[in-house]
Amino acid sequence: MTAKDLHTSQARLIHTKGAGSATLQRLVAHFGSLQTALQASPDSLNRAAGKNIADKIPRSDDPQVRRTLEWLSQPENGLLTCDSSDYPSLLRECDSPPAALFYTGDISLLKQPLLAIVGSRTPTRGGTQNAHDFSADLAARGLGIVSGLAAGIDAAAHRGALDADGITIAVTGTGPDRVYPAGNHALAVEIAARGLIITEHPPGTQAHPGHFPRRNRIIAALALGILVVEAAEKSGSLITARLGSEAGREVFAIPGSIHNALTKGTHKLIRQGAKLVENAADILEELAPLLAQARSDVNSDRIDSKADKSLPDPEYEALLDLIAHDPVSVDKLIQKTGLTAEVVSSMLLLLELNGHVESLPGNCYCRIASSPN
Template sequence: MTARDLHTSQARLIHTKGAGSATLLRLITHFGSLQAALQAPPDSLNQAAGKRIADKIPGADDPQVKQTLAWLSQLENGLLTCDSPDYPRLLGECDNPPAVLFYTGDISLLKQPLLAIVGSRTPTRGGIQNAHDFSADLAARGLGIVSGLAAGIDAAAHRGALDADGITIAVTGTGPDRVYPAGNHALAVEIAAKGLIITEHPPGTQVHPGHFPRRNRIIAALSLGILVVEAAEKSGSLITARLGSEAGREVFAIPGSIHNALTKGTHKLIRQGAKLVGNAADILEEVAPLIDRTRTDENKNRAETDTAESLPDPEYEALLDLIAHDPVSVDKLIQKTGLTAEVVSSMLLLLELNGYVESLPGNRYCRIASSPN
């Protein structure tokens, strides 16, 4: 089956009237894939779907199907289904995971350890600065930054990660061919080129209020934790934080003035048990034991109890051997190892958290004197 044939099968079911994400998920679970579901007898298809959909499947010449195929024909675009080995494990474990993800950019970035940064669409200047600076610091230390490409805090978080040459992933509530708000179009183009944009909605999907809570569940599920920078009492960011907490994710909040309406939501989270943070180190301290769970790109099950007494594996030992007690730049380590910047940054983060190396200004690292070997 050619890539276009595969995409045609997938697009026809995706655009079937009445076949939402939950139905598609049932079909994939039952038949193993969307293309296998399409080839099943109508009665079997209806039974697996829990409703009559076999006679509603559009043909390959359907306008919406053709629109999706045209979008997928572009080199940088793709479609990820929940039966793919590239589908993020954490996302698959959430309630009602998306059956499909449309993406633009580097899909392998979903395998990196990620942290969500969310907040108000109309933040204060200080809130924008905090979102940018926390994002830049965390991204420089190897954490990918996930946000929703909204105005305000989301945009500042994406920008901070990009400015630090780190990973950023935008989860949108529209089709992958739409940018909302339109003012973030240039930012979206840069994220697509250097990071990743994902959505569960097919091309052509317009803005709808109901899409954003669904987007928020993906943001929360992908991440080890959620940092809320500024949020009013009824902010959508609190929904993301709640969804993350219900899924067992860490929730962090930056405090602010009691006279600022945009800190009422963050203060509420702190009262409910979110960790008050003043710098990136406060977050790294909490997510350190969880990072191994997201190292799926290496297909290894490392214990969360890894400590500075035992390196995770020989690949880390090889990287550590290249780091002397004199500072060495990340660029030099990338050059010597032949690994990607994302992989090296993630490995350095774990080495730092386990007490082997120390990060220095100028994106440099050195061995800690008391580290083994």
């Protein structure tokens, strides 16, 4: 089956009226893949779906299907369905996981350890700066930043990661061919070129209030933790934090003035058990075991917990051998290892958390005197 035929099968099922993510998930569970489901008899299809959908599947020349196929024909665009081995395991575990993700950019970034940064659409200047600086610091240390491409804190978080040449992923509540708000169009173009934009909504989908809480569940599911920078008492960011907490994610919050309405939400989270953070190190310390496990999953190798100071595998040993007690830049390590910036940054993060190296100003690292080897 060609890529075009595969996309046609997927698009027809995705645009079937009444066949939401839950129905498509049932079809995959029964038939093994969406394209196999489409090849099944109408009776088999209806029994597996639990509803009469066989007659509702649109033809290949349906306008919505054609629009989706036209968008997918662009080389930078793609479609990741729940029957793919590349579908993120963390997302698969959430309530009502999306059956399909439309994306622009590097889909492999979903395999990297991620932190969600969310907050008010109308933050204070200090809140905007905090979102940018936390994001830049964490991204420079190899932690990917995921947010919702909204105005305010979301945009500042994406910008911070980009400024640090790190990973950032935007999850949107519109179709992949739409940007909301429109003022973030230039930012979206940059994220697509250097990071990743994903959405569960097909091309042509306009912004709708009901889409954003559903977008938030994807943000919460993909991340190891959620940092709320500024949020009013009834902010949508608190929904993301709640969804993350219910899914077992770590929740972090930055405190602020008791006179600032935009800290009412963050203070509420702290009272409910969120970790109060003052700098990026507070987050990294809390996430250390999860980051080690995430890196282990990417490499398919076992990495012990933060307390184990042994090096995880020969690749790490080779990287550590290149780091002396004098500062060496990340760019130099990338050049010497031949690895990508994302991989080197992620490895350095774990070496730092396990006490082998320390980060220095100027995006440099040096070996800690007590480090073995």
